[in-house]
Each structure stands twice: as C-alpha cells, then as structure tokens.
Amino acid sequence: MKLIIAVIRPEQLSDVLEALFRAEVRGLTISRVQGHGGEMEHVENYRGTTVKMALSEKVRLEIAVSEPFVRPAIDAIIEAARTGEVGDGKIMVLPIESIYRIRTGESDRDAVTPVPS
Amino acid sequence: MKLIIAVIRPEQLSDVLEALFRAEVRGLTISRVQGHGGEMEHVENYRGTTVKMALSEKVRLEIAVSEPFVRPAIDAIIEAARTGEVGDGKIMVLPIESIYRIRTGESDRDAVTPVPS
Amino acid sequence: MKLIIAVIRPEQLSDVLEALFRAEVRGLTISRVQGHGGEMEHVENYRGTTVKMALSEKVRLEIAVSEPFVRPAIDAIIEAARTGEVGDGKIMVLPIESIYRIRTGESDRDAVTPVPS
Amino acid sequence: MNHADIAWVLVSTALVLLMTPALGFFYGGMVRSKNALNTLMMSFVSLGVVGVVWALGGYSLAFAGGHALVGDLSFVLLRGVGLEAQGTVPHLLFMAFQGTFAIITAALISGAVVERMRFSAYLAFITIWMLAVYAPVAHWVWGGGFLAADGALDFAGGTVVHVNAAAAAVVAARVVGPRKDYGRHAILPHNVPFTLLGAGLLWFGWFGFNAGSALAANELAVLAFVNTWLAPAAALVMWTLIDLVRGGRVTAIGGATAIVVGLVAITPAAGFVGPLSALAIGALAVGPCYAALILRARTTLDDSLDVAAAHGLGGATGAVLTGVFADAAWSGGTNGLLFGNPSQVMVQMYGVIIVLAYSAICTFVILRLIGLVVPLRAGGRQEGVGLDVTEHGEEAYTGGDGAILVSPDVAARAAAAVRVPLHEGGRL
Amino acid sequence: MNHADIAWVLVSTALVLLMTPALGFFYGGMVRSKNALNTLMMSFVSLGVVGVVWALGGYSLAFAGGHALVGDLSFVLLRGVGLEAQGTVPHLLFMAFQGTFAIITAALISGAVVERMRFSAYLAFITIWMLAVYAPVAHWVWGGGFLAADGALDFAGGTVVHVNAAAAAVVAARVVGPRKDYGRHAILPHNVPFTLLGAGLLWFGWFGFNAGSALAANELAVLAFVNTWLAPAAALVMWTLIDLVRGGRVTAIGGATAIVVGLVAITPAAGFVGPLSALAIGALAVGPCYAALILRARTTLDDSLDVAAAHGLGGATGAVLTGVFADAAWSGGTNGLLFGNPSQVMVQMYGVIIVLAYSAICTFVILRLIGLVVPLRAGGRQEGVGLDVTEHGEEAYTGGDGAILVSPDVAARAAAAVRVPLHEGGRL
C-alpha cells in the first residue's frame, strides 16, 4: 500500500479526476492548498500597501492505492496535470503501514477495493 | 511513532473528537477536505448548466502518536465515525521518522507527550 | 528524500517562509488547518448557545526535501515559529519513496532541485 | 389626493418590501452554510407566493366589507381596487402597502423551521396560512373587525405581524420537530456579517413599516418614525449593557437581535407614544427577550432562529407596553395606564391572547393537513447533506472543485437519477 | 414646481443609482471568486465613467432638440440645464434621473464579457457606446425622436435599456469570444447569496426606475409602482412552479433570475397596463426566458451571465405584451390588442427590432475599432489566474497567507516588474 500525494493546478483538477477514474482509481481525497515553487510571484496593492504574493493556489490530492495501481495513477496524473509551464506541481509516494475502511473495519487491501455493486 | 491520517464525515467530527479525548489522544490537526469514493454523486443546476458533483465534504484528521496509542486511536475513530453507510471514510497509518515539538525543540516521544500541568 | 510536515501558528507564517527561503528551501505547500493540543480552549456564545472551541487556527506546511536539507529546514522552522508558549506546533519527518515533478516527469532528487534560471 | 402623501407611501411600500430580503439575510447568516440558500429562499419565495396570493384574494379577505371576523370577496382579483382615493392615497397603493406586510409575516415564520422543512411543504403552508390566518387577523385589527372595535391598539402590526407569526412559528417548530443535531451538536451561524446586514436593512425598511402606517407624510408619521429610531437604539444599549455585565463580551448576534427586538416592540406603539416612552419601550423589551433566548436554547423546542423569543415576546411586550405608555397628548387618541387609562393594558393583552390562540391552533391544523399529503420534513440524510443541495440543487458557495459538466442529453438522464436517495448503496 | 413630485423623483433617482451596485452583486455572485472584483468593478466603474460622460455630453445627445435621430449639442457641459421647472420638477433633476438609467444600461452589458475582457478595453467601450448607441436610442424613444413619433410605447425603458443592452451583450460575447473553460469545465457561481442580495436590491431600486418614470408622485406613479410589485411576484411563482415540475428543486439562482425577468418584462408596460395584466405579463415572460437560459448554455455563445436570455428576451417580451395589454382605462393613453388596438403589437415589435439592429451593428463596429488599438481580452494565463489579480492587482477574499509586505522603495520597482507576464520562465 502506498500513499500518493499530488499537488496540481486547480484548473487541471477536472482533467486529473477524469484520468484517474479512467485508470480505475476510485478513491481519493482532495484539499485546497497554496504552494510556493518556481512560479513567478505577483504583486498586489491595497491602498498604500504593496504586497508580494509568494503563494499560488493549488489542489492537493491524496490517494491510497495498492501496489499495482501506483504506476498507473502516477502516469494518469502526470499526463493530465502537465501544462509544461513552471508550477505544474509534484507527486510524492509514501509508504503506508496499514489502512482501514471505517464503514466495515476491513483493513489493508480490502480497504481500498471497491465492493462490487 | 506513527502518523494516523483519517478521513471522516464532517457530521461525525464531534463524536470522533470526544472518542479520541477519551482514549487519551490529545494532539491532532484537522482540515476540511473533499473526498471521492463509493458515495453517490449528486447533480446540481445553475441556470442552464448541469453539473455532477463528484466530491463530498469530509474532514481529515492527522494524529501523530507513539506506538502504544496507535491501536486505541484507530479503534476510537472507527467506533465513533462509523455510520455503516458508504462514505464513512478511511484510516491510514504511516511511519514517522522523527517528530519535534516547536516550543521546546524536544523530539520524538517527548514531543507528543503532554507536559503535566 | 523526506517529507517534512510542520504545523505552526498562522501569525508566524511570514517569518517561517522567510527563514525557509533563507535556508534555500524553495518548494513547499501550505494549507489552513485547525489543531488541538495543549492550548486553552475558548468559549463562544451565540444567542442561547454556548460552545467550547476545542480547535485553534494553524497553518500546515508540507515540504519535500532531499537529505541534506532536512536538518536546515527543521532548524529554520523551529527558530522562526517558536514563541515559547503552548501551541507553537509540531514538525514531523516522514520517509518518501519517490517523488516526481509533473512538468517534466523527472523523478527523485531532480524533482526538487530548482532548474537554474 | 395628496402627492406628498403618495410619495411617502410609495417610498414606505418599497421599504417594507426590502425588509423581506433583509430578513432572509438576517436569518440566512445564522444557519449553517449548507442551508444558507434554503433559508434565504424561504424569505425570497414569500415575495412571490404571498404577493400573488394577496392580490388574488388575501387582500379581499382582510380588507373588504365590515364583518367582525373576516372580509368578504368583493376585492377578489383586485376588482374595485383602483386609483381612486382612500384617505389621501390611491386604493391600489394601500393594497400594495398592506401586501408587503403580509409577505414579511409569512417569511418570519420560516425562522422556526429552517434546515429541515421540505421546501414544497413550506410553499403550501404559507399559501394556506396567508388566507386562513393572516388575512382574518389583519381584518380583526385593521380591516374593521372586532379587535379594532374593542379598542385594541396596534399601530403597525405588533400583534398582527409579530405575535401572529411567532405563535405560528412555535407550533411549526413542534410539528415539524427539531433538527437532528439540535441539542447534540453545536449549530453555529455561518456568516454573522450577513445577519448584521439583515439587521441594518431591516431597521432601514422598518421606517416604512411604522412611519408608513400613518399613510400620510404628516406629524403622525414623524412621531412613528422617530420612535422607530429611538426604541431600537435603546434596546441596543440595554442589550450591550447586559452583555457587558454578564460576561464582558458584547456579541454581534446579540446586537443584531437587540435591534430587531427594539423594532418589534415599538411596532404596535409607534404612533401612540411619545419619544421618551419609545426609549423606555425599547429598553424594557430587552429583558424578557434576552431571558427567553437563553432559556429557549435549554428546551427541546427547536425554534431555530428564535422567532418566539424575538418576535413573539417582543411583540407581546410592545403591545402591552402600548397600553401602558399610550399618550393622547402625542397621538391625539387613546391614553394608556400611565396617563390614566389602566384598562387599556387589559385590552392589549386580550388582543395578544386572541391572536396567539387563533394563530397557534390554525397553524397546527394546517400543518397536519399538509402532512397528510406530503412529508413536512426532509429525510435525515438530506438534513445531513444540507437542504441547499437536496432541496434546491445548488450550493451557496462553490469552488467548482470536482464539478463535472454534464452534457445536455446526459443532463436529462442525470436529472432523473437525482431522485435516487443520496448515499444509497451501489458503486459508481 | 411641486415639492411632492420633487421629493419622489429625488428618491427615485437615488433608487435607480443603487441599482448599479445591486447589479454588481447580482452578477458578481455568479462568477468564480477569482473574478469577483472584476465583475463588481465593471458595474461600479460605470457609476463614474457613464455618469461623467452623461453630464458632459450624453444627456445633450439624448434629450436636446427635436430631431428624429439624435439630440443636438445645446446641453453639452450642462449648459442651460438648471433649476427651472421641466414638468413639475427641476430640469437638473430630470437630467440626473435619466443619467442613472444610462449608467445601469452600460453595466448590464458587462454580464456578457465578464471573466475575460480587459478592463481598459471595457472602459473605452462603455464610453463610446454611451455616446454612439445609448444616447441616440434614448432620443428616439424619450427625447422626441422617431420611435416616439411612431407611437411605440416604452414606459421606463424595456427597449431603450434592456433590449438595447442585450443586443450589445450578444455581439460583445461573440466578438470577445468565449471564456477558455466555457463548455469544457463547470463554471459555478461562487456566492449565490450575493446574487440574491443583488436581486433584492434591484427590485427595491426598480420601484424608482419604473414608478419614478412618471416623474411625479401621482396616480400614474402608483400604477407603475404596483405593477412593478406584482409582475416579479408572478414571475417568481411561475419560475418556482416550472422548477418544481421539472425536477422538484426550486433553485435560488432561478428565483433571483425570475425576479429580474419579471422586472424587465414590466418595465415597458408599467404605466400602461392594469395590475392584473401586470401579473399576466410577469408570468408570461418566464416561459421564453426559462427556455432561452437552458438552450443558450448548449450553444457556443458565452453570454456568460445571460444578458440576452434575461434582459433581451424579457425586454422584448415585455415590449410586445405592452402592445397586447395596454389599457387606456388605466393609463388614459393608448389601448393594446386586448382592448381593441391590434396594430400596437406591430408598432412595439418594430421598435424592438430597430433598436436591436442598431445596437448590435454599432456594438460590433465599436468593439472592432477598439480591438485595433488594444486587445479586447486578457491572455489565457491571465484568465487562468483570474482577472482580479491580473487586471486589478487584488483578490476579493484574502487570508493574507504568504503575503510579504514590500517596503515602499521596493514597491516602486515591483510595480514595474508586474507587467512581466505571470508564470513566464525563470526562477526566483
């Protein structure tokens, strides 16, 4: 089991979700974050105050997958999230020791396998 | 030291917090996230535009605990967050290499042990 | 490669960012979270309803760094985020198995090394 | 016909109309964000439904003919309601001015049932309630009915509007039942500035409500106007002092509530009392309302936005205090207790009790009848998800995350699918 | 000179002025938060630009002299526009009242080009459009021009304001082009309560728009006022019913839209028809507008906030229905189809078509000319980031995270640097 954390541009989210669903990755959690990387900073003015905005809006995805899905998920994200310009984001893969489905208490592989409907 | 990441329903948050406090788990960080899993999608309409909402509101908890608290914390969460319906969420356990308390600079076990008041 | 997760006070964010930039740490992702720890709870009143607020506003930083930067980053954060009062926050270090830069598909160390401009 | 009076009543009608959106924001700020649109719409839709019902028949039941209990049908479909003078303004304008009162009265009730009542049941309820409760009660007091004959004073609707709505609210809260989280989880206001915005606009509009009720730009209007300025000011000061004494913290929700309480309390008295009495009425009304707010939250009565505590008790206190402070030296009319006419207090109480009882009983019957046809409240899951999504198919604040555009033909099928209960079984 | 009429027209002018901020919120709630300020500012800036242009020259082109096509220059720089009576109110007040109409007409157009048009191009556009399109069209109908002579009825601007703006909007949406996400990603309203707030304030202000157009506090004003109350109420009820029938869910955006559609539709008719006809007009206008909203979203025409569907179709329907329902028994003027004068419908259509064609053609030419000088739309990256940051250098809602204070001297350099395209190459 691995935890894939991806930080992407908000405007690519729809595409990424679609790509992941196509790759049979069905469970994920997202949040709105702000990132700093190589992106150009921008300047804003509020009356006499000038500020440099060091952070850009990003979306963070957190996806727990079993081994066979790691590569397909990463490929799907890179494919769909890439624009080729600085600021496209990063993907990290972390080890998971165990995982539980709250509804059933099942753990590990079973926890991320969709129940057949 | 382990990092427990739990994604739960927002309406269960109060119960989960209470259960954790009862299990002597006193430090945690939460954030509002949106999740996709087996939940039914719903449809919204804005004038002529129809959209399918693929994400549901969830709350994400992040809890660093030392080994003896891992099991009690997981049990507390599963107990309090379960409604038995699809969408109850997941719990992941990740390894932590080290942890620091910013206030004191203490590290590892000491960092998550409350100072006696 | 390590993932540093730090939870700090919002009012220290500017200082922490500055300290990190000075430590040559250039890539990071932040989000607004709420934390519970040793902080005093506070009470709010809304008409007849009295509530105890168990959570305080915090900012969470997520920083992927290669080994040589782990220590400097942690030191920078501890230095800049410390006020010495309860509630300063925690820093966790997690192992990363692999990391990718979405723009280029590069992985691991290359993914977090800024391209020379 | 007097152009100046027309100008003032035109303005007043517009001001009272604005009070219903204002109420929507006052209420809407106090609910959770997942029910913000539902709460706002409960007010806004009254602008449509009650407005139309009023023109088609409500006005006639309230103001046509001289029967003691209810109006006749002679003004149905606005027959005979034209531009000829009634007093110094056209009859048509009088009808519209009164219509805006009907609209906000219905909307007031919604505060007791937000976050759980089905929208369609609410629509049915306000339609029937308007004809069966509001119109007769307005007739009793203003349309030449028996309460007017008995000498009950109600300048701008403390009883007709506020007590009436509050009685309905309490019954509705009971019949519909409490929110499932009520008393178990904290339910906090999602946007207090909206509540303050609503309070500010309500005060602004209330000048039309009270001073417009003089139906002329004369000294009476001035008296009512100034009282409508002073009473909420006094209420706000009193509330602030109580907050300071109790905990040192002056709450914004409290301030907004104080303004409304002061406005409600002065409503029946506005044209009958002098300005110092207005200050007194505003200040005196705070005590019972403040206490009621705190006590209500400890009961099982989920009158969610405290219609009873703010409008009911405020209106009743104001009505009784009208009987205390009424001063013929200012109004040229009736005196109250302080000016040698103690019996007026009894008349006022009598009026309040009659309206309260009638409204409560009818509301109970109407809701039970509607409940036979359509469930009054949304299901538990719907309530969990929030009524904005389940009843209105929208969210108040969207980031657009995870929203997938549905192509037109797909949309049709999707719209059908929507009626499948949320979260119910099956995988995608 | 009549003080009562002055009082009413003063109030009406203030009310119409308020409609433009209200429109800003109606529109601003429907865009994404990254373009909220841009959308609001498109309305607010019209208060400045069009106000000044109107006083300097627009008023003269619209109302000076008696030519058929356009006014002369005799009132330029407000020469000869003083406090002497025109009708029963001072000339200067009439000029201001008309000015507030010009302001909102320009702002209406912005709904078709939000989230992508460059702000400077927009400023140039509304300045020229005001002089070249609005002023002549106002002259045709109200300034003694040929449409008035032909007998076209337009009480408060259904054609001059709404059809005119909508024609410009459609052309502008085409010339500027759709948003890059249009039709690909879901673009959702970021703050529906703001849209409802806008709708509520628009209704409030519209009483000044329609009933103020009587230019006196007389029976005509009352008629227009009550119709302005009833038509949107009927529209709201009708919309609610359609929503219920179609999917069981009554949308808030739909409710806000219904109010505006009802208001737009009654605008040309307000002083010409009776109150029952107002109910009918409000209800009838909903059908075409509702359908148009749904169909438009399936086309490639990114009339982003549906100026054409709500204002264009609403205004045209209202104009035609004025020809149907006009009733001399109420207005003392012209009869329509239902009262024995079928030809009025044709005259009304003729007016609509002329204005539509003129506005569309001129808008096309003006935008193309501006496009020669300055790009009409922001670049793709700017659009991605949002126009609030790129065009206005601000964000609507900031948490302050990651904002680094720039010391004054640094600020100067930074301001220069800002023009470097965002995200373009290079590391920090």
Next chain:
Amino acid sequence: MNHADIAWVLVSTALVLLMTPALGFFYGGMVRSKNALNTLMMSFVSLGVVGVVWALGGYSLAFAGGHALVGDLSFVLLRGVGLEAQGTVPHLLFMAFQGTFAIITAALISGAVVERMRFSAYLAFITIWMLAVYAPVAHWVWGGGFLAADGALDFAGGTVVHVNAAAAAVVAARVVGPRKDYGRHAILPHNVPFTLLGAGLLWFGWFGFNAGSALAANELAVLAFVNTWLAPAAALVMWTLIDLVRGGRVTAIGGATAIVVGLVAITPAAGFVGPLSALAIGALAVGPCYAALILRARTTLDDSLDVAAAHGLGGATGAVLTGVFADAAWSGGTNGLLFGNPSQVMVQMYGVIIVLAYSAICTFVILRLIGLVVPLRAGGRQEGVGLDVTEHGEEAYTGGDGAILVSPDVAARAAAAVRVPLHEGGRL
C-alpha cells in the same frame, strides 16, 4: 408645515441612518476576518449609544440656545422637542435627522483603531466624545455658534462630520498605538466585496445626508442631490485614470475609496456650488487623498482604515474648494474665490483649523482619561487571536468544526473560565 418636505426629510433621515451599517461594511471588508465582527460592531453600536446620548442630551448641547460656544440644556431629555414646525418640518424630525449625523461621525473614528482597541474603552470614548466634541462643534456651525457667525460655509458637514472625525481618528490611532503586526506583516482586506457594498450603500445614503440637509424638497435639495451624484462620479473617473497611469491596474478598494472621497469632498459644498463645480471638486479632491493614502502607509501612524487620508483630507479639501467654487447664482447665497470673493477661502480654512485643533486636543484628553480607568487596547495575545473571539466571543464565519456544545449548567462555569487569559499555561 409641508407634507412634501416632511416626506423628503423622513426619507433622508432613514437614508443617513443606513449609512452607519454601510460604513460598517465599508470598514469591515478591509480588516482581517478575525476582526470582522469587531469592526462591524464599532459602527453598529454607535447606532445605539450615540442615538440614545443624542436624544438625552447631545441634541440640546448642539442646538439649544444661541450661545457662541455650546448649546444650553433646554432640550435635555427632549423637553420642548415636539411636533410643532421648525421651518417646514416638525422639530422632532429635525432632531432625529441631526442625530443620524452624530451617529455616523462617531462611527467614522473607529476606522483608526480597529483590530486592537478594547470594545468597552471604545464605548466609553464615543459616549464622551459625542457630548464633549461633536455637540459643541455642531453648535458652532449649525446651531448658531461662532463659526456660522463668521460666515464659514459647511452645507452638510464636511467640517463638522469629516474633519472633526478625522482629527479624532489621528489622535486615537497615536494614543492607542499601532497594531502589533503593522508595518511588519501584510494586513490585507478579508472581503473586498463587502467594502464595495458599503461604498454603494454609502453613496445611496449620502443623498439623504447632503440633499436632506436642505430640509425641504426644493430646488436647493435638487442642487445638493445632483452635486452628490456628480462629484463621486468625477472622483471615481479620476482615481481610475491615476490607477491606470501608475500601474495599469484599477483597484476595487481604490474605486470604493474614490467614491467616498468624492462624497466627502462635496459634502460641505453640495448646496453652494453648481454641477460643473461639483465635477471639478470631485476630481480635484482625488489628488491629495490618493497621495496621502500612499504616504501614510509608509509612516508609523497606523490610521488603519485611513480616516485621515479619506475623510480628513477629503473634508478639508472640500471645505476649501467650497470657498473657491461657491456660486451665488446657484445657491442664492455666498460667492467664492472664482466668483469674486477670495476671502471666503480663508474663512473656510479658518473653520477647518479650529475644528481640527479642538477635536484633536479633546480626543487626546478623553482617551488619556479613559486610559486611566480601563486599558485602551487589547493585549498582544488577544490581538493575535483576533478581537472577534476575545472581545465579542464570536467568530464571523464558523464551520462549526470542533465546537463542543456546552450544557447549560456547564455554560455558567465556562463563562467564568473565559476570563482566564487565552493560551496561558496549564494543560487541559
């Protein structure tokens, strides 16, 4: 007594009252969200406190008797303030109209001390300031005091309201001291749409402020009204042009500020100058205010919401320009510099300086005295957490996360516990 004038002054009073909530939103949008309620409440509470103080004694000190320096006590507790005519409207109405001016003047000062001043100290301050500063100054100019006798022109309160409040604001900002983050961290507006909403409603209300000051629905009111329309329009255009020239980006906060600056500047001049002069005054006032805003931010003076730059400089510029542009041909009164009376400019400056000095000195003394009794500012930790939680016990926007319902009996104990300083030692 004239019903038309009554109607207009009734409306104007309501409009001016609305300006204080509007100011709350104008200010409230510009602070951080953790202080949003505190800032809003500083305006709202003035509606209560100053309203009551005005009725009880302030009005008398300002308008009773004919002394040069201050009024007498003959109107205390509204004795002798009844419905008899004063001019063409009832005395009571005049009292209320003036009261709404007092309310907003006090609220204006809050812009200099938001996000740090203790609420209870603020309450004490505005109460005393009202009686000791506002009432006398109003007396000097409008109540028959020495400035009126000297011929200083101040139509609707450029000096009495704006210069007066701004002088107090600067002193208050100094005495209370800067926010702890001021100059170190970026402090950004949390909700710019609220600021625009405030600006829109302020403009709307200001028609009552300026044109209502004619106290009749006559030509003078029309002149003041139209000038109140044109000056902010010109200011908005000028500000937009400066923004475009400086950086190409037209800011929304700037637009909102421009509207207020134009309104402030025309306030003293509204009934004395012609419409073209109003355009000029609006445009000319922008220069100094724009520059002052930029320079102020580089100083250590944390006049947080720039009361001095917008209201002080705007008011002073307007007062002086009144001396330049006053035109007897329009007002029937005094001429200014441009019309052959250069000395008027000096009289205007004299008035500004006297008021400025008096207000500044008294404010200093009052604040120091209050500071002896209760600390003027919240502690550093309170400021970090935000005054909404610490001073008001509420949050503006809550999601309800982590809120644990306290049962009634527990609540009592909890309320006591709250006074323990936040974050102070000890574990749960």
